[in-house]
Amino acid sequence: MFFKKKNKDQDRSESIMEKRIINFKKIKRAYYSFIILSGLYILSIFCPLLINNQPLAVKYEGSYYFPAFTDFFDGFLGKVVNFKYYNGSDFGQSQETSFRQLKKVFKEEGKGNWVMMPLYSYGPIETPLNEFPEGVEPPTAPDAQHWFGTDTQGRDIFARASYGFFISISFGLLVTILSYILGIGMGALLGYFGGRLDLYGLRVIEIFSTLPFLFVMMILVQFARPSFALLAAMYVFIKGWIGITYYVRAEFYREKARDYVAAATAMGQSNFKIMFKHILPNALTSVITFAPFAIIGYIGSLVALDFLGFGLPTPTPSWGELIQQGANQDTKYWWIIITPLVLLFLTLTTVTFIGEGVRQAFDPKEYARLR
Amino acid sequence: MSDLLLEVKNLKTYFHTENGTVKAVDDVSFNLHSGETVGIVGESGSGKSVTSLSIMRLIPMPPGEFAGGEVIWHKDDGSKENLLEIPIERMRDYRGNDISMIFQEPMTSLNPVFTCGDQVVETIVLHQNISEAEAKKRTIALFDQVKLPTPERIFDAYPHQISGGQKQRVMIAMAMACEPKILIADEPTTALDVTVQKRILELMLNLQKEKGSTTIFITHDLGVIAEIADRVIVMYKGKIVEQGTVLDIFSNPQHPYTKGLLACRPPLHKRLYRLPTVKDFMEVGSDGKIIEKISSVEDALKAVEIKAEDREARIKEMMSKPPILQVQGLKTYFPAKKNFFGKVLSYVKAVDDISFDVYPGETLGLVGESGCGKTTLGRTILRLVPATAGKVIYKGKSILDLSKSDMKDMRRDMQIIFQDPYSSLNPRMTIGAAIIEPLQIHGIGANDNERMDKARQLLETVSMQADHVNRYPHEFSGGQRQRICVARALALEPEFIILDESVSALDVSVQAQVLNLLNELQDNYGFTYIFISHDLSVVKFMSDRMVVMNQGKVEEMGDSDDICYNPQRAYTQKLVSAIPEGRLEDIKERFARKNG
Numbered sequence: 028m029f030f031k032k033k034n035k036d037q038d039r040s041e042s043i044m045e046k047r048i049i050n051f052k053k054i055k056r057a058y059y060s061f062i063i064l065s066g067l068y069i070l071s072i073f074c075p076l077l078i079n080n081q082p083l084a085v086k087y088e089g090s091y092y093f094p095a096f097t098d099f100f101d102g103f104l105g106k107v108v109n110f111k112y113y114n115g116s117d118f119g120q121s122q123e124t125s126f127r128q129l130k131k132v133f134k135e136e137g138k139g140n141w142v143m144m145p146l147y148s149y150g151p152i153e154t155p156l157n158e159f160p161e162g163v164e165p166p167t168a169p170d171a172q173h174w175f176g177t178d179t180q181g182r183d184i185f186a187r188a189s190y191g192f193f194i195s196i197s198f199g200l201l202v203t204i205l206s207y208i209l210g211i212g213m214g215a216l217l218g219y220f221g222g223r224l225d226l227y228g229l230r231v232i233e234i235f236s237t238l239p240f241l242f243v244m245m246i247l248v249q250f251a252r253p254s255f256a257l258l259a260a261m262y263v264f265i266k267g268w269i270g271i272t273y274y275v276r277a278e279f280y281r282e283k284a285r286d287y288v289a290a291a292t293a294m295g296q297s298n299f300k301i302m303f304k305h306i307l308p309n310a311l312t313s314v315i316t317f318a319p320f321a322i323i324g325y326i327g328s329l330v331a332l333d334f335l336g337f338g339l340p341t342p343t344p345s346w347g348e349l350i351q352q353g354a355n356q357d358t359k360y361w362w363i364i365i366t367p368l369v370l371l372f373l374t375l376t377t378v379t380f381i382g383e384g385v386r387q388a389f390d391p392k393e394y395a396r397l398r
Numbered sequence: 399m400s401d402l403l404l405e406v407k408n409l410k411t412y413f414h415t416e417n418g419t420v421k422a423v424d425d426v427s428f429n430l431h432s433g434e435t436v437g438i439v440g441e442s443g444s445g446k447s448v449t450s451l452s453i454m455r456l457i458p459m460p461p462g463e464f465a466g467g468e469v470i471w472h473k474d475d476g477s478k479e480n481l482l483e484i485p486i487e488r489m490r491d492y493r494g495n496d497i498s499m500i501f502q503e504p505m506t507s508l509n510p511v512f513t514c515g516d517q518v519v520e521t522i523v524l525h526q527n528i529s530e531a532e533a534k535k536r537t538i539a540l541f542d543q544v545k546l547p548t549p550e551r552i553f554d555a556y557p558h559q560i561s562g563g564q565k566q567r568v569m570i571a572m573a574m575a576c577e578p579k580i581l582i583a584d585e586p587t588t589a590l591d592v593t594v595q596k597r598i599l600e601l602m603l604n605l606q607k608e609k610g611s612t613t614i615f616i617t618h619d620l621g622v623i624a625e626i627a628d629r630v631i632v633m634y635k636g637k638i639v640e641q642g643t644v645l646d647i648f649s650n651p652q653h654p655y656t657k658g659l660l661a662c663r664p665p666l667h668k669r670l671y672r673l674p675t676v677k678d679f680m681e682v683g684s685d686g687k688i689i690e691k692i693s694s695v696e697d698a699l700k701a702v703e704i705k706a707e708d709r710e711a712r713i714k715e716m717m718s719k720p721p722i723l724q725v726q727g728l729k730t731y732f733p734a735k736k737n738f739f740g741k742v743l744s745y746v747k748a749v750d751d752i753s754f755d756v757y758p759g760e761t762l763g764l765v766g767e768s769g770c771g772k773t774t775l776g777r778t779i780l781r782l783v784p785a786t787a788g789k790v791i792y793k794g795k796s797i798l799d800l801s802k803s804d805m806k807d808m809r810r811d812m813q814i815i816f817q818d819p820y821s822s823l824n825p826r827m828t829i830g831a832a833i834i835e836p837l838q839i840h841g842i843g844a845n846d847n848e849r850m851d852k853a854r855q856l857l858e859t860v861s862m863q864a865d866h867v868n869r870y871p872h873e874f875s876g877g878q879r880q881r882i883c884v885a886r887a888l889a890l891e892p893e894f895i896i897l898d899e900s901v902s903a904l905d906v907s908v909q910a911q912v913l914n915l916l917n918e919l920q921d922n923y924g925f926t927y928i929f930i931s932h933d934l935s936v937v938k939f940m941s942d943r944m945v946v947m948n949q950g951k952v953e954e955m956g957d958s959d960d961i962c963y964n965p966q967r968a969y970t971q972k973l974v975s976a977i978p979e980g981r982l983e984d985i986k987e988r989f990a991r992k993n994g
Contacts, residue, residue, distance in 0.1 A: 294886075
């Protein structure tokens with residue numbers, strides 16, 4: 028298991044899980060996909076420091092300001108701490124002045140004030156209309172300033188797509204993890220105790236599984252206008268846990284009849300420990316193999332909801348929203364739709380590679396011992 | 399001898415695994431003449447199954463590989479063909495048609511979604527150019543030949559609807575469907591009860607006599623070989639160590655390994671305090687050479703025999719104490735039929751009004767065919783299965799009425815060791831973690847380091863290496879795993895242990911080692927055992943007194959020797975007579991019948 032204590036003894040052999048991780052590393056395509064994707068994801072956590080219209084640091088009249096970090100921490104602690112956002116008016120300019128313009132102004136002034144911008148100096152939700160040259164209307168085609176062009180409102184597509192990557196993957200991961208926790212808990216209870224609990228539990232699952240997912244989500248979203256976390260919770264509750272519960276319940280049913288469970292009972296082990304210490308590690312194989320494909324599913328359906336306009340609240344940067352913009356535009360504005368589609372394709376392909384690798388590494392056939 | 403049918407020459411089958419190359423079959427040569435039955439004997443891992451699978455080219459590749467040798471098939475017209483070299487499409491013509499196979503596990507070798515009849519028809523239609531209706535007629539005739547009751551009904555039955563013995567008969571019918579020249583039977587009776595085994599062996603003998611078919615019979619039990627084979631090949635670690643006629647092997651074994659295999663079977667007409675094992679006869683030197691230690695099987699057996707008066711004294715002393723466990727009118731019913739509203743209409747009476755006493759230090763044997771309720775009885779005593787009625791009194795306390803926390807304390811005293819060493823250890827836990835788990839539950843020992851030290855001691859107690867604590871169960875053989883299970887049961891220092899078919903899944907030679915270990919432990923620690931098994935000879939070896947169970951009820955109860963030497967009930971007589979003893983007289987008689 029992942030969280031097993033390290034043992035100092037020599038002559039320690041690998042657990043099944045360790046063996047599978049070694050097997051996974053041997054499957055190069057999957058392993059490199061995993062490294063690239065998780066690397067990019069970790070990088071995308073720091074998006075506010077890399078791709079932002081807020082500067083990393085400003086020196087103005089002897090004091091230092093760090094607006095981008097404010098933005099970064101706001102993402103985590105926004106609910107707890109009230110952060111002050113800066114704009115041009117804090118630095119002796121008008122409110123509409125962007126930091127890019129401020130940088131130029133400071134340089135021209137030469138008073139020792141300076142602005143340090145992030146690597147890519149456009150943000151995902153800013154509309155720098157006043158910086159467009161005369162007579163140019165958004166959307167604009169890709170150029171040196173806006174790598175992937177701008178969308179209909181003049182927002183930078185590269186910035187939006189990058190933030191969208193972070194949100195998509197986070198959403199997929201979060202929904203998968205929460206569904207697994209709920210699904211495994213429910214499945215374990217139903218499978219292990221069986222009887223009447225199982226009888227009624229299954230009926231509840233059947234009711235939930237007949238709900239038409241997209242329609243229910245649309246209706247709920249209309250009412251609730253959910254935030255990121257609430258939307259994820261709705262996904263988990265309406266759809267995510269059901270499939271996992273089925274799997275885990277069946278695995279528990281099978282495993283509880285095995286003798287090692289009877290042996291644990293005979294030594295006086297408690298039900299809870301038997302369920303989660305003995306049976307669970309043996310019941311997890313199929314659901315772990317399934318996880319990457321579940322993530323793909325959730326990313327895909329988030330894009331679908333955003334596309335229909337029932338997803339995350341505007342102006343959250345998301346792929347689905349970009350695709351929707353692109354689909355409604357003339358084909359001469361091709362860059363709006365191409366960017367999110369290519370990114371979506373690449374991401375889903377990479378996750379699929381990982382999923383295939385996991386499945387292969389977990390395949391008992393290939394690495395079974397001959398008895 | 400009659401015509402040469404198959405020649406195996408210097409066959410080498412290797413497996414390339416993560417831990418290096420395993421030479422499963424290492425330079426094996428033998429001939430097979432038409433009409434004879436050749437038995438291949440050896441412990442698991444000796445390469446006997448791989449040899450037969452190599453002949454059929456059923457070795458998975460990779461990881462398997464034919465590293466050399468030939469399997470030469472002699473056709474009727476005198477031409478020869480090397481089966482290892484022909485294309486796999488041609489090999490399919492041989493499979494099922496010229497060579498067919500019966501597998502060990504009848505439960506899994508029939509496809510559960512087809513009826514038994516369909517599966518046999520499929521084989522016939524596949525290899526012979528006849529209509530389905532014709533094939534059906536043939537199948538029913540075959541079912542009749544293998545002595546299946548009501549062949550028409552079995553034809554339409556699904557595998558789960560018939561018993562294990564019947565399934566094995568269907569398998570035999572399927573294997574014989576195309577009248578193959580060679581029949582390979584890979585441990586066909588190992589998964590079956592002794593009584594069923596006897597009937598299957600009789601059937602195979604009859605078919606042999608009627609059809610003159612050629613058979614390769616693979617088993618780990620020399621007793622079975624004595625009942626059926628003409629010639630014996632003894633395999634050890636991928637090599638043939640001895641071959642000869644059955645009479646020669648039984649009357650005058652040459653190789654120490656063969657002697658070990660002969661001596662390690664629990665004898666029915668002697669009482670021994672320990673079984674000789676293969677290790678008593680031979681030792682593998684550091685250079686891989688085999689050193690012989692005892693040369694005569696009779697001497698080895700004589701050395702361990704118990705005198706009748708010693709045994710009487712022991713039983714007398716034992717019975718003088720008050721019983722440690724009393725079972726009174728115990729009943730365990732399972733609902734069989736329910737009506738629309740879930741009300742139970744009828745029950746399966748797995749344990750039906752059973753009473754007996756167990757005395758401290760005693761081994762009580764519990765014997766019966768599978769399905770007689772002996773396992774349920776054991777589990778009911780430990781409250782792993784809820785009882786319907788009756789009383790279980792252990793040291794004056796009524797176990798069935800204990801509260802949850804009292805029961806937890808009671809579990810320290812009463813342990814159980816299960817049948818299948820492959821499923822009774824959690825594959826995700828190191829064996830050290832498995833052994834210290836009961837200590838953790840009951841809060842014995844100050845911390846895990848201290849408990850781990852105890853686990854190491856326990857492993858040594860069951861003659862395993864202490865530094866194996868951090869290994870996982872899959873790295874051990876069946877016998878070693880059963881030792882680990884014993885160590886786990888001993889961790890709580892119980893007084894009373896139920897051994898539920900604990901050696902039934904093991905090879906005869908490994909079984910002997912585990913039985914000896916159990917007896918040693920009993921001598922050293924004074925355990926009380928209930929020993930459950932379907933094999934009367936094993937129960938007799940282990941137990942002082944014995945309970946014979948049939949359909950949930952006690953058939954006969956009393957001193958083990960009395961029951962074995964002088965069974966009163968027809969059921970017990972059937973059990974006694976079903977044991978393949980491998981006595982010389984029996985073999986001679988069989989050959990006399992065959993030739994005369």
